[in-house]
Amino acid sequence: MNPRLFSTLRCLQHENPLGLPRTGSIPRMQRGLPERRNIKDVKKVIAVSSAKGGVGKSTIAVNLALAFAKRGLRSGILDTDIFGPSIPTLLNLSGEPRLSSNNQLIPLSNYGVKSMSMGYLVGDEAPVVWRGLMVMKALQQLLHEVDWGGLDILVLDLPPGTGDTQLTITQQIILDGAIIISTPQDIALKDAVKGINMFKKTNIPILGMVQNMSLFICPHCHNSTHIFGSHSGVEKACREHGINFLGNIPLHASICDYADRGKPTVVSEPDSERTKSFITISQRVGDLIGL
Template identity: 50%
Template sequence: MASLVEAVRAALGQVRDPATGRDVVAAGMVEGISERDGMVQFALAVPRERAREMEPLRRAAEAAAAAVPGVLSATVVLTAHRAEAPAAPPPAAKAPAGQGAMLLPGVKRIVAVASGKGGVGKSTTSVNLAVALAAQGLRVGLLDADIYGPSLPQMLGTQEKPRAVGQRIIPVSRWGLKAMSIGFLVEQETPMVWRGPMVMGALEQMMGQVEWGELDVMVVDMPPGTGDAQLTMSQRVPLAGAVIVSTPQDVALIDARRGVRMFEKVNVPVLGLIENMSFFCCPKCGERTEIFGHGGARAEAGRLGTEFLGELPLKLAIRQMADAGTPIVLAAPDSHEAGAYRAIAARLWEKLEAPATPRAPSISMG
């Protein structure tokens, strides 16, 4: 029996480029077909100067792939023939405003939780903020935009596979959230060795082909850095704002600064900075130690003219509960750190609902 990828390739052999009369397979346009649990993705390599006129061909290829028996959904992206060509238009391009309404129309507010570098606890922060927002009675979605290093399945404590209904994917429900991650769709140890267009296609699929429904707010756990995922999010959805997570030390703050400037360039407001691992609490005696320094993110927020949203400790219980898939906001709601997450989430929602309101005093656990 032919594989699903082979069946998709055969179907694409019937899709012809009207300009040349050749089918897209024979013309060598099909790149990197991948399939996992019925979800198919690939790219069409086209001349850059023809990219705009090739959109109908892209849609035709996507429809042909989606019609193959066994395919639950198909995502096709256009990419240039020349690898050395620039990967994206300048950040100041007008595209984001026009494209934003195309995806996630039922989500009132979309917030990116980002960091300039990895290892600062951004995913733990994203999950706890999302759970804290849901505890306020809001309808909350949580999207893991880190294709190369998805962590939501671990932090939400489930490896459940999303169901498909027709051409739509039903997000995983956990802890009062609707959640989606590439980690729910692939095996835990599968490396995602994809190029930029495939990453962007996967992100668009998790936004546009998932049945998110009506949500008050979506928290997007962004990958570290300022790459393809950040650009895709800024161009394809109307981001209400971004939150930058950083640790206090200078090397992390330099990268956080880059993150702030990147969002400014794509006209996404920065809602504020959070200082994670602000200090260490000894689990035996409770003594406080400022391992990475302290107050760096607060000072950086002042320099950048944005709000300091609060500080969170480096505490064993936060890590243990995150690894166990039970966010501390739920597992230990009366703890000091759970209160800090809730306070930051409350301030974040206040800013989303009334962004012009004066700044409130920042939250501190010190």
């Protein structure tokens, strides 16, 4: 190996992108795939994923975390999107997390859900201009250096795609399962299938798929319209790939509006049909993972 490259890699082994104090050495990565391990003080961990952006994955992830909390579970959400974190906006939270007595990041909480995100550490408008190795180091710190204080379930909000972040999570964390989000649109489903195949290749249980923006009901005439054409595209994909269909989330202006205002549907409209959909999906997921 080139001596200069070797020296650079040696230095990166000791990078600490989040600037956390160190209380001990970090185990070095062995050859081959790293050993999967649990997230400390968390009973169950699920990943919410979509291989395509713009399908409402983060909105669904945060509403599911809130739905678990509404059912009396100790719930948390970890925003693993280093470059485009959404959870601070969705939960109406800001400010730099404090450190615990053992130098772990203390999550920020709202609506009964604990959360951690790169957005708390860099601010609303600051870009994260990092190369891949720095991103992976930061992700490892978010995964293993947060003091969750005991959770029944932690929802991981994954960024779009099937790249470094997704592989790091699937190879380093013991996941109880993954949920795939897609709209009924064919172009979204093609990317969703890539996500399905990624989890299958990494031996992560796929809990099922959620169809977002499935049906639009006009608030004036009350007629229903399938904006994306087929109303059963995700259900068909589930049948083809032998996985569960977890439910539909309708296309409704209030879901987006309340999300942008930092008061998601489960909190802002607790008795609505939309909230009932999130609760039902959370119950199905809970049954599948033994929660």
